[in-house]
Amino acid sequence: MNEIWDWAYTWEILPILARASLVTIQATILGFILAATLGLVFAILRMSQSPWISLPVAGFVEFIRSTPLLIQIFFIFFVFPEFGIVLSALTAGILALGLHYGTYCSEVYRAGLANIPRGQWEASTALNLSGYHTFKDVIIPQAIPPVVPALGNYLVALFKETPLLSAIAVLELMQTAKILGSETFRYTEPITLVGIFFLVFSLVTAALLRQVEGWLKRRGGG
Amino acid sequence: MRETNGSAGEAMPMVRFDHVTKAYGSLTVLNALNLDVAHGEKVAIIGPSGSGKTTVLRMLMTLERINDGVIYVEGEPLTHMERGGKLVPANQRHLRRLRGKIGMVFQHFNLFPHMNALKNCVEAPVTVLKMPRREAEERATELLEMVGLGDKLGHYPSQLSGGQQQRVAIARALAMRPKIMLFDEVTSALDPELVGEVLNVIRKLGAEHDLTMLMVTHQMGFAKEFADRVCFFYAGKIAEEGPPEEIFANPKNERTQQFLSAVLEAT
């Protein structure tokens, strides 16, 4: 019973961990959608002519970037209820991930936006496009494809930080593994399996991202 | 604040620069410029590098703010708007309304690289003029045919030569139905053998469309043949202006003489 690796136990916990991985994937996907969206909003607001908009946004982005994700998770889960905002652990975790990585994504978008030649803005003005259509039809379609690889890196990084959600007892992979381990006093199998899950998902995601990049390149070539 | 400038009417020029001054920091690029352009008139702007030619067009296209003076379009202030009998700087809404009368073609084309030729000419009419997409596509097709690119509708800018790209850019500007067209050295970035095809399109525009045109050009031959009037810019001022026959055959200003002989020597 005391061998290094217990296969019977492994088969027993595998379905449980597989189910928990769905929570991890859910947190990753929703967190990243939030991050990618918020990041774009932050980046555009920071370009505002009005310092009343750009400066507070810049300050907020710097603040979030400079504080640990774990604190933000705790803050949203434990402090928001003081202000009447009660969220489930998973929702709070997704919100924290999205917010935290949104600030990183905003820097990526900012670089992408800064690379658009001035002539594109000027042609948009000369055609009398509104600010909204200038961004939506001219600038963003050109700014995003080149930064997809950088955004993809943050997707993988966000994914690898989802175990932090175990700190507020979200039943994702890590938390589930910890519970399994504490019930049976065998940590080797659950923790190792979680590591393998992460490895496999990271590799799959990286491969998918390469597909997307290749597709964007072919499309961008026109 | 200055007095408002009467009401719009037949007598008003299409474009009026009224004591327009533009400075970048301490560098005054245009100094109290006065220039009237009549309806349908074709004005060629020539002059040495840095004399402010591009700046004139960019101010009219509202790509640059002006520091002093007023620009009028069809008698209506462009850079300003009337508030209680006074002129105050124009807001975005006012700019957007008046800017619709003006189109511009740039030296480096500035086509949208992620849209094919047709889409380049369709987006603004659909989103700005609220034209139904079908109609916008039909009109854009006609315009691209007019500039000789009827067989290139699906081509992206990267698949077109410089001359073809510039012709798409002309069609794109025309699709917005401007009354005034601005051309800033539109052939300067082209290989010599492609210049002719773009100039031919501009000739055709001049003949077939009711357009007022301001063009900055180094093509003296074209200016001579095409323009109704030539303005020679020097150090942010119009140093000399007149019909091309006079300016080219018989320049009075010493600067004009020097400039023209230098240009003619180079070609």
Ligand SMILES: Nc1ncnc2c1ncn2[C@@H]1O[C@H](COP(=O)(O)OP(=O)(O)OP(=O)(O)O)[C@@H](O)[C@H]1O
């Ligand atoms: N954004 C800017 N900031 C500072 N100075 C500028 C800017 N744009 C233009 N200038 C200056 O204004 C002056 C006039 O420029 P402009 O582009 O109108 O000249 P131009 O007559 O079109 O010259 P060229 O024949 O070389 O195109 C130049 O001295 C130029 O350096």
Ligand SMILES: [Mg+2]
């Ligand atoms: Mg110029």
